[in-house]
Amino acid sequence: MKKPLIAAATVLLNFALAPSLSHAQATGPGPTITCASDSSIFNTGFNGAGGKLSPPAQDAFWEAAAGDASGPGSVTTWTQANVVGNIAPGSWVNSPFGNAEWIARGNGLGDGGGAIVYYRYQFNIDPSVDLATFSLNFDFYIDDYIQQIIVNSSEYKNYVSASSPNGQGGFASGAQLSETLSYGPTAPWVHGANSIVLKSWNNVAPTGLLAQTTTSTTCQPxxxxxxxxxxxxxxxxxxxxxxxxxxxxxxxxxxxxxxxxxxxxxxxxxxxxxxxxxxxxxxxxxxxxxxxxxxxxxxxxxxxxxxxxxxxxxxxxxxxxxxxxxxxxxxxxxxxxxxxxxxxxxVTLEPIAVTPAPVPALNRWGWVLGIILLSVLGMSRLRKTGK
Missing domain, CATH: 2.60.40.1510 (ntegrin, alpha v. Chain A, domain 3)
Structure with a gap:
């Protein structure tokens, strides 16, 4: 029986590659990727024709090897990973798109508790690709845990912590490992040869990896x-x-x-x-x-x-x-x-013109009334003074 799953979310590997940091490298093993490439070529167990390989078969590009906790340098021999299929039905998820299959080292049954298995994918990025736009979207399912992702010999992330001493990940629907891998010091993608290495840790047999791309393109708009x-x-x-x-x-x-x-x-x-x-x-x-x-x-x-x-x-x-x-x-x-x-x-706000109110002019009768009024006021003052 497998131990309970540790749930994780969807891996989203965005290989955002900045041109200013790129430099030419010699072409290495694996496919050469352009913006016209179908990203399904990165799926484990992909048959190259829109579907998946049936076991027994070897994966065209993914490799597997046993190693120890020190890192991928402990691997003495890399071999093509074997397509083993879903050897834990009812536990392991199947490819939701029907174009990926589970792979393992050997038949997936020989790596028991504490076994460390490395998986490697080597590929080339064509010089025509604008590195700033290169992007791959993955779901990574693992039995049991992923401890580390390494890009071109640089550690991108270590998933071992006090709360997750064996790593993170899972093998059922919804238990994928979630990650965004962007170009930079920890993901130094280049034109020419590149590699992705996954370090996994197993609790009990069986063990395996299902890598599933979730979009068909390899470059971002x-x-x-x-x-x-x-x-x-x-x-x-x-x-x-x-x-x-x-x-x-x-x-x-x-x-x-x-x-x-x-x-x-x-x-x-x-x-x-x-x-x-x-x-x-x-x-x-x-x-x-x-x-x-x-x-x-x-x-x-x-x-x-x-x-x-x-x-x-x-x-x-x-x-x-x-x-x-x-x-x-x-x-x-x-x-x-x-x-x-x-x-x-x-914006120029024009001043508002203010027109003064006109002073009304007195006509002839107005002047006459004014004189009479002043005369009356004057006579009244004289009378008061004479008292």
Whole structure:
């Protein structure tokens, strides 16, 4: 009987590879990966034709070896991992997509309590790949625990802790190990030869690994957005101003589903937009009014959409109007990094003219009445003085 599972979540290995840190390496064993490659090639037990191998068979690229706690340097001989299939039915999960199978060292039954088994996948990244966009999404199921992931001889993460002395992971649905592996000092991916090594620890036999990619692509979309304004001087209340928003797919893969948005900023009372597309991109609509929020269903590599927005300044705007557009797509890499572009314009508020109230002029009868009144007041004063 296997011990109770320790639940974990989905492994998400994002090999975000920054070009500024890359350098050429000699080509090594394993497949050469481009942005057109199907990521299923990273599955354990993949048959290369959309399905999985049936035991007995050897995995085309995954290797396995016994070692000790000191690390993969303790391995004396790597051999191709054997496809053993689900040898613990009712406990081990099956591939949800039918294109991965369990692998092990030997037949999976010979590594008992305390056994440390290493699994290795070697591959090459083609020089045509923009390393900043390279991305693989995995579910890793393990019997029993993963203790360490190593990338190109650098430790990415150690999963052994006081609360998890044997590591983390599991072999049933929902017990996957969760991780995001991004390019950097602990994941130094390069053009040329690369390797992923998993260190596992077993409680009791059997033991095995199921690696399952969850998306078909190997590269992330790469997007850019820019924004300009027609105003070259401070804006005035009720003035017209034109904004231009350009969204571009600068990567090597499609970015279908990206959303271009431009809300109505404070200080703008109205706005209407038109859309123009190029290089295979398709505008969702030819025109509309602010606020703008459009999903680009067809956004191929190097495609672009341009939104021209004719707007009017409000009657009482703030002293500065800032208009921000955004371009969003899950997992995409953006320029600027936050996928937004803004322009700000100062506003000149014209002083309000104040017209003084006119002083009414006295006509002839007005002057006569005034003289009479003054005379009466004067005579009254004389009488009081004479007393």
């Amino acid at each position: 790469k997007l850019s957005i820019g924004k300009t304004t027609s105003a070259s001087s401070p804006l005035k209340p009720k003035a017209n101003v034109t904004y231009t928003v350009v969204a571009t797919n600068t990567g090597l893969v499609a970015a279908d589903g990206a959303v271009v948005a431009d809300p109505m900023p404070p200080g703008i009372s109205s706005g209407a937009w038109t859309c123009a597309a190029s290089n295979g991109a398709v505008c969702p609509a030819a025109s509309g009014v602010l606020p703008l929020s459009e999903t680009i269903a067809n956004f191929p590599s190097q495609g672009a959409v341009t939104y021209t927005i004719e707007s009017q300044v409000a009657e009482t705007p703030p002293l500065t109007i800032t208009n921000t557009a955004s371009l969003t797509l899950n997992t995409a890499i953006c320029t600027p990094a936050d996928c937004t572009a803004s322009v700000s314009n100062a």
